[in-house]
Amino acid sequence: MASRPLTQTLAEDPLGGTVRRTVLPNGLRILTEAIPAMRSVSFGVWVGIGSRDETPALSGVSHFLEHLLFKGTKRRSALEISSQIEAVGGETNAFTAKEYTCYYARVLDADLPLAIDVVCDLVIDSVLTDADVETERGVILEEIAMHDDEPGDEVHDVFTEAIFGNHPLGRQISGTVASISALTRKQIDGFYRRRYLPSQMVVAAAGNLDHAKVVKAVRAAFAGLSTAADPAPRRSRTTRVPARSGQVVVRNKDTEQAHLVLGCVGYPRQHENRFALGALNNVLGGGMSSRLFQQIREQRGLAYSVYSFTSQYSDAGLFGVYAGCAPGKVEEVLAITRDELARVAQDGISDAEVERGKGMLKGAVVLGLEDTGSRMSRLGKGELLYDELLSVDEVLRRVDLVTPETVRQVAGELLSRPMSLAVIGDFDDQAFAGALG
Template structure:
């Protein structure tokens, strides 16, 4: 394959060969559910994911006629494992444990995914069980209250991780009141407040055939998979021949962002300060996203990166230091992160920002560009040795971009990125308002030079 393949929502069947001679097929059922598979020659296992086009950003505030649904998406991720009209929570767990399979779920800001990895012979079981979970969850009142406690413990665990706290504060600072700025798992108070009725309404409104995408990679036959999914849906009362159009994808266009606090310091009596500094980035469909990958690699993507070499190797100021980027349909973030001693926090923050400004002002070298290309090409190839990565790639392609880009095409687009592209992107990023988040035994004064515009 030499170019991206579009995934029109109105096209019922599609098949093509991707890099490495893997066969990719796509079927849109009459009820709007989409099924995609990638056959990997020689594989003896398969990974399957059921994606729902709803994330934490889609939760709603309370109105006169509706209760708030904040925290409902993550709540549902837990509850769907707690039993259906046919299976208890133990039955679901035993089904996968008995075959040595793996099963789990994840909630993100723009989607939810329930997935499993099993031997090829056990894929029919995975289809049957996950379909049952997705379509026929009881949301039992007793289990609901039990799981409320479990989720509160999960949030408490995350709150004990200073890196997680710094990241949540960073997103809140960069994205402000935009729904993407809210924490994925909800806040303790929203979990305490949300009712079973509100979560049930969220389930009914968003868990429909037209919202669901099934992706599988590995030892999978597409026609068999389509037949298995269709049969499981029919048993659940979601007949595959019902007529409905797939839910429209999110519009890939930048939103107007009004950021939150430029500086957020959470005082904790811990040994290190966990820092994140940055601002708005790119949306998922931005043509500069390949330049972003190159910039991210050069700045903080490995042991040869600028941040690692300057802050850890040359100065010994931190053990962990890196850069990161997050892209969504209408907003994005770009940040620099480190963990260091309290006394060094202000210096490390200034040095990290100086490295980004250095790229904006002086650009990057040919050697850095070549090294980034090699790192990204190799890492992408290695990741695709695993069926989990290929299953996820299909899901993201279908839900977000509406196009499939294979390894060869990805590398070709990375090769087109020039030194000027990287420098211009850095200039764009440094022109955005700066947000600093820090967790540790540090005062706000340590970051005053950055907030004042001095680096």
């Protein structure tokens, strides 16, 4: 393996800046997008480890670790981690997903060296003391309780579990009260040492920066982790995730509103028809002009919030429709939703609707990249999750290539799949036993 880093220019994006990629000898990948017109920089360390990489006994450990890494390193206390970034007007945070975890900071361009030092320090050199484990255990248990008090969020977890069951994709990212209560410092530290390796990480930065200087600073920050390695391969796209259909799960809660998700198995992240699915999703429930919004809210006033959504993973996906309504209106909302999905599956959608759905998709792509944080995320996710990093122009071109026939084909295939239903509200277990026909 070469002792010097390998650098290449990936794109000269007319809607952004120059994207460069460097691979260090230890397998760490560094991607930057230089945008001289910006006065800020977003810097992130993306780790290709998430909640689906946990055993049942370690459920929630990735999210637990995300909390703990901000509690202190050998060089900084928890207060110093936050205060050093805030003293220059910046912000730092992190989030855990099912297939990755990200730690990031956004600062003025002149303060990028500080952001690199702080974020890299907390990611690779945290101390994980017993006292901090116990403190954050209480914080996470409170976070789980808060989530359980938000049925509009909880119903999505119930739906995901209904589809994927005991597979790691079916578990909550935060873990459960039982799993978090049982995790030990030794288990968390072992997961950290085994999983948080340079070869599993991607560094991404976007804004007013110099690629060579970023590489130099990151290489210095990772100097203690210099074992030669190749970047970890992307997750397999050929594995088969067991999924269930025809599930009806009711979680009884005394809530003012009932919350429901009706949906089915969707497409994985790199499916050839993912752009057609995006357009279809917009037409069905992606905005105020969508069919479901018009039918359920505008014309009948049955719900305040109603939308469709997709979730994609490397080897699996979900499609669903969410609605929150008065308990007495659930059956009507459910019937309208089922009828509309069946109608689209059978009859398709018009060419004009397809064009509107594509326009919404293109607008979301471009408008969602007008700050350094979103551009940094595009680099990190692109390297970790996809086989290629598409320029914005290339994404727009692929959306333009979507035909009405392809969207109608996707609608007929996807919406004809057996559906599952998740409901939270004041109902007994058998309230919707015949809801799926």
